[in-house]
Amino acid sequence: MGQGGDAAARRMGRIASHLRPPPASQMEEVSLLGGSNCRAKGAAPGFKVAILGASGGIGQPLALLMKMNPLVSVLHLYDVVNTPGVTADISHMNTGAVVRGFLGQPQLENALTGMDLVIIPAGIPRKPGMTRDDLFKINAGIVRTLCEGVAKCCPKAIVNVISNPVNSTVPIAAEVFKKAGTYDPKRLLGVTTLDVVRANTFVAEVLGLDPRDVNVPVIGGHAGVTILPLLSQVNPPCSFTSEEISYLTTRIQNGGTEVVEAKAGAGSATLSMAYAAAKFADACLRGLHGDAGIVECSYVASQVTELPFFASKVRLGRCGIEEILSLGPLNEFERAGLEKAKKELAESIQKGVAFVNK
Numbered sequence: 543m544g545q546g547g548d549a550a551a552r553r554m555g556r557i558a559s560h561l562r563p564p565p566a567s568q569m570e571e572v573s574l575l576g577g578s579n580c581r582a583k584g585a586a587p588g589f590k591v592a593i594l595g596a597s598g599g600i601g602q603p604l605a606l607l608m609k610m611n612p613l614v615s616v617l618h619l620y621d622v623v624n625t626p627g628v629t630a631d632i633s634h635m636n637t638g639a640v641v642r643g644f645l646g647q648p649q650l651e652n653a654l655t656g657m658d659l660v661i662i663p664a665g666i667p668r669k670p671g672m673t674r675d676d677l678f679k680i681n682a683g684i685v686r687t688l689c690e691g692v693a694k695c696c697p698k699a700i701v702n703v704i705s706n707p708v709n710s711t712v713p714i715a716a717e718v719f720k721k722a723g724t725y726d727p728k729r730l731l732g733v734t735t736l737d738v739v740r741a742n743t744f745v746a747e748v749l750g751l752d753p754r755d756v757n758v759p760v761i762g763g764h765a766g767v768t769i770l771p772l773l774s775q776v777n778p779p780c781s782f783t784s785e786e787i788s789y790l791t792t793r794i795q796n797g798g799t800e801v802v803e804a805k806a807g808a809g810s811a812t813l814s815m816a817y818a819a820a821k822f823a824d825a826c827l828r829g830l831h832g833d834a835g836i837v838e839c840s841y842v843a844s845q846v847t848e849l850p851f852f853a854s855k856v857r858l859g860r861c862g863i864e865e866i867l868s869l870g871p872l873n874e875f876e877r878a879g880l881e882k883a884k885k886e887l888a889e890s891i892q893k894g895v896a897f898v899n900k
C-alpha cells in the first residue's frame with residue numbers, strides 16, 4: 543500500500559474503533575477509557591488537564607472553556623455522575639484538546655495519571671441561609687479523597703482547589719500531600735479569582751470604566767470578612783468616598799451570597815465561576831509554559847502574615863508559584879479588615895488541618 547493507502551487505512555481504523563460496539567460488560571470502561579496508556583491521536587502539543595467534578599454546575603462550563611484553551615492538549619473529565627454525556631458533548635467541539643471521560647472512583651486513577659494541572663470543583667454548593675463552612679462536613683471528605691488520588695497518580699501536577707470552604711479545603715489538600723510525602727506548596731493554589739472578577743466588575747461600575755481595564759487586588763481568603771479587597775491599590779489609581787468603600791467592600795464580600803439568594807436554592811455561582819476558574823487555570827498554564835509576568839491573586843501557603851495560608855498576589859511560573867508578592871501599603875480601613883479576616887481564617891485553617899490529622 544502506498545503512502546495515501548496507509549493514511550486511508552489509519553483513518554478507517556479510527557472510524558472502525560469508534561463504531562465497533564464494545565461488549566456490554568466493558569461499555570463504560572471502553573467509552574470512557576483514558577489514562578496513561580491511551581495516546582492522544584491528533585492532539586495539539588500542550589498540557590494535560592483534569593477537571594474533578596466535571597459534570598457539575600461549574601464543571602460543565604469549565605470543561606467547555608478548557609476545551610477551547612489552545613494550551614490544553616488533553617482534557618480529562620472526572621465525576622461520580624454523568625461524565626459519558628458531558629464528555630460526548632464536549633468532545634464534538636472542533637478545538638485541539640482530546641477529551642476523555644472517567645466515571646466513578648474506580649476510574650479516578652486513570653483520570654489523574656500524567657496530568658499537569660488538576661482543577662477541583664467537586665462538592666456540594668450552598669443554599670440560601672448557609673455559610674461556606676456549612677459545606678465542610680461533605681466537601682472536606684471529597685477533597686481529601688481526590689487529593690489522595692492526586693498524590694498517588696500525578697504528584698507533580700499543579701492543583702487548583704475550587705471546592706468550598708476554600709479557606710479549609712486548601713489546608714486539607716496540603717495535609718493530604720504532606721502525609722503522602724508529595725507536598726510542594728508551590729503547586730497548590732486555592733482559586734479566589736471570582737472575588738477579583740467581581741471586584742473588578744463592581745469597581746468599574748462605580749468608576750464608569752470598562753471592567754477589563756480595572757484590576758483590584760483581593761487578599762485574605764474566600765468567605766465573608768476574609769475576602770478583603772484592597773481598594774487603595776486599584777489599578778488604574780483612583781480614590782473612593784467612604785460610602786463607596788463601604789458599599790464596594792460589602793458587595794464584594796457578599797458576591798457569592800448575592801448569587802446564592804438569586805438562585806433561590808438552585809445552587810451558587812457556576813457561570814461566572816467557570817469563567818474565573820478558566821482564567822486562573824490559563825494563568826497557571828501560561829506560567830508552566832514559561833510566559834513571564836503572570837500575576838494572580840490566590841489562596842496559598844504563605845508567609846506574608848503569621849497565618850500558614852493567605853490569599854494575595856502570586857507570580858506564576860514553570861514550577862507553579864514563583865513568588866508571593868508583598869501586600870503593599872494598607873490604609874487604616876484595610877488594616878482593620880485584615881485583623882478580622884485573620885481571626886476567621888486561623889479557625890478555618892485549623893479546622894482543615896485537624897480534619898486530616900484526627
Ligand SMILES: NC(=O)c1ccc[n+]([C@@H]2O[C@H](COP(=O)([O-])OP(=O)(O)OC[C@H]3O[C@@H](n4cnc5c(N)ncnc54)[C@H](O)[C@@H]3O)[C@@H](O)[C@H]2O)c1
Pocket residue numbers: 594595596597598599600601620621622623663664665666667668677681684687688703704705706707708733734735736737764809810811812815
Ligand atoms: N472557589 C470559588 O470561588 C467557588 C465559586 C463557586 C462555587 N464554589 C464551590 O464549588 C463547588 C461546586 O459547585 P457547583 O455549583 O459546581 O456544584 P454542583 O453540585 O453543581 O457540582 C458538583 C459536582 O461535583 C460532583 N462530585 C460530588 N462528589 C464527587 C466526588 N467524590 N468526586 C468527583 N466529583 C464529585 C457532583 O457529582 C457534581 O457533578 C461547591 O463546593 C461550591 O461551593 C467555589
Ligand SMILES: O=C(O)C[C@H](O)C(=O)O
Pocket residue numbers: 667668674706736764797798799801802810811
Ligand atoms: O458563595 C458560594 O457559596 C460560592 C462561591 O464561593 C462564590 O463566591 O460564589
